Amino acid sequence: MKKILLSLACVASVFSMSAQRASDSEATFFDSSKPEKLIHLGVRAGLNVSSFTGDLGEDMDSKCGFIGGISVDFALMQSFYINSGVFFSMQGAKYDEDGYKLTYNPMYIKIPVMASYRYNFNEDLQWQLNFGPYFAFGVAGKAKLEMNGYDDEKIDFFGDDDDQLGGKRFDMGLGIGTGITWNKIFLGIEYDFGLTKVVKDVKGKNSNFSVSLGYNF
Numbered sequence: 001m002k003k004i005l006l007s008l009a010c011v012a013s014v015f016s017m018s019a020q021r022a023s024d025s026e027a028t029f030f031d032s033s034k035p036e037k038l039i040h041l042g043v044r045a046g047l048n049v050s051s052f053t054g055d056l057g058e059d060m061d062s063k064c065g066f067i068g069g070i071s072v073d074f075a076l077m078q079s080f081y082i083n084s085g086v087f088f089s090m091q092g093a094k095y096d097e098d099g100y101k102l103t104y105n106p107m108y109i110k111i112p113v114m115a116s117y118r119y120n121f122n123e124d125l126q127w128q129l130n131f132g133p134y135f136a137f138g139v140a141g142k143a144k145l146e147m148n149g150y151d152d153e154k155i156d157f158f159g160d161d162d163d164q165l166g167g168k169r170f171d172m173g174l175g176i177g178t179g180i181t182w183n184k185i186f187l188g189i190e191y192d193f194g195l196t197k198v199v200k201d202v203k204g205k206n207s208n209f210s211v212s213l214g215y216n217f
Helices: 002-029
Strands: 039-052 061-077 080-090 093-097 100-104 107-112 114-120 125-140 142-147 153-158 164-167 170-182 185-194 206-216
Touching (some): 039 185, 080 125, 125 153, 125 185, 170 206
Parallel strands (some): 153 164
Antiparallel strands (some): 039 061, 039 206, 061 080, 080 114, 093 100, 100 142, 107 125, 142 153, 170 185, 185 206
C-alpha cells in the first residue's frame, strides 16, 4: 500500500512539474504582465522600394526612396504593443525606355497604427511582428517627363489643376512587418499595400516594401 501511495505521489509530482513547465512556456510565449515602461520612443531611417498597382503601375518599374521618422510604441502588455509613429516616406514608380523616362515622386507623411506582438528571447534581444492599418497624407512630389531632344517637363503630383497630375493627398492601407531589437538597435522590414486610389479616376494603389534601421531610447 505504501509503495502504491509513493508511486502515485511520484506520478502526481511529475505531472505537476510538467504542467508548471507548460504554463511557464506559455507565459514566455505570451506574457500578459504589466510592462515597466509604457511608452517607447525611437528613430528610424531606411530604404523604400515602391511601385503602383493597377493601370497606374502598368509597365512601370519600382523606384527607390527614403523613409525615416520617429517611432512610438505603446506597451499594453509585455507581449502586446501598439506600434505607431510619424514618418516621411518617398514613394512612386518609374518608366525608362528608348530615351523616354517618366518618374512619379509622391512624398507622404505616414502614421501607422499596428498591433505588435513581442517575444523576448532575453533582456537584450526582442522579436516583433506587426500588422494593421496605416494613414498617409501627401505633402509634396512631382511627375517628371524626360525625352531626348526635349526639355524636361515637371508637374505637381498632387492636385486637380491643369498643371497638376491629379494625385489624391489622402492614402490608407494595410501593413505587415517584422523586426529584431538588440541592445536598443532595431532592424526591420515592412510591406504596405494601399487600399485607396493614388490618382483620381485612375485605377492604381500604392505598394511599398521598406527596410529600416533604428535606435530605441
